[in-house]
Amino acid sequence: MTPTVLAAASWTxxxxxxxxxxxxxxxxxxxxxLINFIAVYAGVSTYAxxxxxxxxxxxxxxxxxxxxxxGVWIADALKLMIKEDIIAKNTDHLLFKLSPxxxxxxxxxxxxxxxxxxxxxxxxxxxxxxxxxxxxxxVVIGILMAGWSSGSKWALFGAMRSAAQIVSYExxxxxxxxxxxxxxxxxxxxxxxxxxxxxxxxxxxxxxYGGLWSWGINRYPPFTVIAFIIYYIGxxxxxxxxxxxxxxxxxxxxxxxxxxxxxMRFSFFFLSEYAxxxxxxxxATTFFLGGWQPPVPxxxxxxxxxxxxxxxxxxxxxxxxxxxxxxxxxxxxxxxAALVAVFIAQPAADAAFTGTGLAQLVGGGFWFFSKCFTLIxxxxxxxxxxxxxxxxxxxxxxxxxxxxxALINLVAIGILETRQEWMRWxxxxxx
Amino acid sequence: MAASDFILNVVxxxxxxxxxxxxxxxxxxxxxxxxxxxLLAVLFAVAALYAVMKADFIAAAQVLIYVGGILVLIIFAVxxxxxxTDVKLSNDSTPGPAAFCACLCLLFSLVVVILFTAKWRRDxxxxxxxxxxxxxxxxxxxxxxxxxxxxxxxxxxDSVVVSADVLVVxxxxxxxxxxxxxxxxxETRDAGGKDQKETPxxxxxKEPAAKDLDDVSAKDVQVQSTxxxxxxxxxxxxxxxEKLPVGDYHWRVKLVGHEKDVKGELQSAxxxxxxxxxxxxxxxxxxxxxxxxLAGPYLFAFEVVSVLLLAALVGAAFLARKEVKxx
Numbered sequence: 001m002t003p004t005v006l007a008a009a010s011w012t013x014x015x016x017x018x019x020x021x022x023x024x025x026x027x028x029x030x031x032x033x034l035i036n037f038i039a040v041y042a043g044v045s046t047y048a049x050x051x052x053x054x055x056x057x058x059x060x061x062x063x064x065x066x067x068x069x070x071g072v073w074i075a076d077a078l079k080l081m082i083k084e085d086i087i088a089k090n091t092d093h094l095l096f097k098l099s100p101x102x103x104x105x106x107x108x109x110x111x112x113x114x115x116x117x118x119x120x121x122x123x124x125x126x127x128x129x130x131x132x133x134x135x136x137x138x139v140v141i142g143i144l145m146a147g148w149s150s151g152s153k154w155a156l157f158g159a160m161r162s163a164a165q166i167v168s169y170e171x172x173x174x175x176x177x178x179x180x181x182x183x184x185x186x187x188x189x190x191x192x193x194x195x196x197x198x199x200x201x202x203x204x205x206x207x208x209y210g211g212l213w214s215w216g217i218n219r220y221p222p223f224t225v226i227a228f229i230i231y232y233i234g235x236x237x238x239x240x241x242x243x244x245x246x247x248x249x250x251x252x253x254x255x256x257x258x259x260x261x262x263x264m265r266f267s268f269f270f271l272s273e274y275a276x277x278x279x280x281x282x283x284a285t286t287f288f289l290g291g292w293q294p295p296v297p298x299x300x301x302x303x304x305x306x307x308x309x310x311x312x313x314x315x316x317x318x319x320x321x322x323x324x325x326x327x328x329x330x331x332x333x334x335x336x337a338a339l340v341a342v343f344i345a346q347p348a349a350d351a352a353f354t355g356t357g358l359a360q361l362v363g364g365g366f367w368f369f370s371k372c373f374t375l376i377x378x379x380x381x382x383x384x385x386x387x388x389x390x391x392x393x394x395x396x397x398x399x400x401x402x403x404x405x406a407l408i409n410l411v412a413i414g415i416l417e418t419r420q421e422w423m424r425w426x427x428x429x430x431x
Numbered sequence: 432m433a434a435s436d437f438i439l440n441v442v443x444x445x446x447x448x449x450x451x452x453x454x455x456x457x458x459x460x461x462x463x464x465x466x467x468x469x470l471l472a473v474l475f476a477v478a479a480l481y482a483v484m485k486a487d488f489i490a491a492a493q494v495l496i497y498v499g500g501i502l503v504l505i506i507f508a509v510x511x512x513x514x515x516t517d518v519k520l521s522n523d524s525t526p527g528p529a530a531f532c533a534c535l536c537l538l539f540s541l542v543v544v545i546l547f548t549a550k551w552r553r554d555x556x557x558x559x560x561x562x563x564x565x566x567x568x569x570x571x572x573x574x575x576x577x578x579x580x581x582x583x584x585x586x587x588x589d590s591v592v593v594s595a596d597v598l599v600v601x602x603x604x605x606x607x608x609x610x611x612x613x614x615x616x617x618e619t620r621d622a623g624g625k626d627q628k629e630t631p632x633x634x635x636x637k638e639p640a641a642k643d644l645d646d647v648s649a650k651d652v653q654v655q656s657t658x659x660x661x662x663x664x665x666x667x668x669x670x671x672x673e674k675l676p677v678g679d680y681h682w683r684v685k686l687v688g689h690e691k692d693v694k695g696e697l698q699s700a701x702x703x704x705x706x707x708x709x710x711x712x713x714x715x716x717x718x719x720x721x722x723x724x725l726a727g728p729y730l731f732a733f734e735v736v737s738v739l740l741l742a743a744l745v746g747a748a749f750l751a752r753k754e755v756k757x758x
């Protein structure tokens with residue numbers, strides 16, 4: 001039998017007649033596409049980040065290259081590629097050269113298990129989330145490697161801070177995800193997404209309603225909402241984003257663990273950071289926001305949503321032009337109108353949205369990426385809103401606030417999930 | 432399949448070489464930080480070997496516990512230690528040849544133990560049924576090939592493939608036309624989730640309920656025409672039972688064919704096989720089988736792992752201790 005290399009056998013093509021070789025070729029092709037997608041996505045994200053930062057600070061951001069400065073990320077990438085690769089004398093050369101790859105491999109390996117499309121991900125695992133948590137630990141090792149091998153105290157401090165932070169915040173994240181796993185009863189990312197297709201909060205009316213109300217975040221409010229918030233805070237810390245970016249605090253540590261890196265080697269850390277942002281957003285999407293499930297699983301609901309978003313954007317843009325920033329106005333307007341549209345639309349499941357055709361595939365991909373990019377947008381938004389935490393505040397938040405809260409949450413969700421057993425116990429076997 | 436096997440062998444030996452090479456680097460490197468990082472290669476290579484052996488869950492657990500937990504702890508301790516890179520390793524004091532011989536002895540005993548005590552099976556649960564005319568090896572596994580966790584014949588909800596390798600004793604007097612799988616109905620699990628203990632009486636009660644699942648065997652008749660042009664050849668039959676409800680199942684196999692009687696005329700015949708180890712259970716999702724396995728037969732092993740973490744903690748504390756000068 002051919003084992004794990006054929007894990008994705010459902011989509012392996014018949015190219016050479018040798019199953020394992022076919023699988024390897026398909027894996028290579030998919031990885032090639034994924035790596036290029038990560039590179040483009042990271043580039044566009046940097047552009048978005050600079051543009052959003054600019055508008056939040058009443059500037060326009062990059063504006064020189066192409067339409068509204070859109071070409072700036074390509075110029076940045078070209079600059080990084082042709083920059084001189086400097087390796088300082090005091091470094092441990094082998095580990096210094098190796099660490100960018102370890103960091104990038106750790107965050108890239110997560111991508112193969114993400115449920116991008118309905119029932120399709122690059123590799124099918126039935127232990128999806130466990131795999132994600134496991135391979136992302138390579139990032140910590142890579143960061144420690146980079147910090148130690150740089151032979152610089154700034155890099156070492158940054159690496160130690162980063163590792164301490166990531167290891168600490170894995171605890172509330174793990175406990176939170178454990179609580180959600182109690183609900184879903186599976187580690188498979190697609191099965192988790194499937195489990196959020198129907199039902200109302202607290203398990204009412206299992207088959208009638210779908211969409212927004214069936215998502216994990218609405219399963220046992222307020223506990224699942226708290227779980228989502230804890231996860232999101234932890235995700236911010238895991239990706240070293242503001243307000244938890246003490247590992248690369250510019251005012252204290254120059255640039256943290258990648259102080260000594262330049263050119264392409266630096267860009268690997270950079271890519272890895274943005275890749276990680278997507279991964280944690282994708283996990284949050286899958287666990288709490290229904291994965292590729294649409295918020296309104298009916299044709300009329302989708303129409304409401306699209307029209308509402310466009311009208312909201314236009315109105316927000318129009319109002320904001322007189323006072324605030326037009327870009328921010330359009331963003332807020334479309335978001336608000338989309339929410340209103342979702343609330344107005346009946347969230348009843350429509351037969352057309354439960355099939356497995358091309359429309360559902362495209363729609364599922366659209367919703368998955370929309371949710372992920374919304375979460376990434378919030379990350380960027382927070383970065384330009386909140387000041388940086390101190391190290392002691394960060395640890396205080398993690399160990400004294402988030403972890404106990406996550407534990408209480410876990411117990412609460414567990415009790416709610418087993419409520420029938422509890423009822424039977426209280427009533428002496430007569431529900 | 433030969434080419435596939437060759438590629439898999441190459442993969443296996445590459446991973447094994449990475450594991451052994453990393454281990455040698457851990458032991459021989461003069462720099463303790465480099466040793467710690469070489470451990471990363473060993474742990475990942477071993478995890479990959481688990482993955483090659485279809486044990487996805489074990490591979491993920493290996494990376495999660497060893498890389499994410501123990502290795503980070505070790506590297507942390509090493510880095511927090513003052514001027515650790517100046518410290519010469521204590522390995523120097525051990526005479527090389529003696530250490531080599533000791534390692535060889537340990538390796539030899541390990542190999543002996545592995546070869547002679549472990550039960551190696553190609554599939555997680557193979558039941559060989561034999562009625563002296565045909566040998567039928569029955570297997571069950573999941574259809575997607577990524578059978579990450581299978582502890583004692585626990586299959587996942589989605590689909591279960593039941594296959595039979597039918598080996599016919601070279602004898603022209605017999606022919607088999609059909610392989611009939613029968614899956615008896617699941618024991619219904621009540622809403623409380625409590626498993627009901629199997630009793631022989633209940634098995635009898637299940638028989639009427641098995642009717643609808645018997646129907647799936649009708650599909651196996653489709654392979655009838657391609658079956659056994661000649662005897663003495665192994666044929667594999669597969670059937671996928673999709674969306675089996677959660678529960679415990681039994682399955683049996685029956686061969687239907689022809690046999691020459693004393694006068695040399697073909698008579699239709701049936702061969703049934705004694706039900707030996709043909710149980711499997713379908714569980715919801717992945718978490719429940721893991722929990723059942725960890726809290727059941729593997730409880731002791733699971734708890735012993737914590738001793739390993741304790742050892743890592745003690746080692747880290749030992750490495751991080753302050754050097755007291757002049758004592």
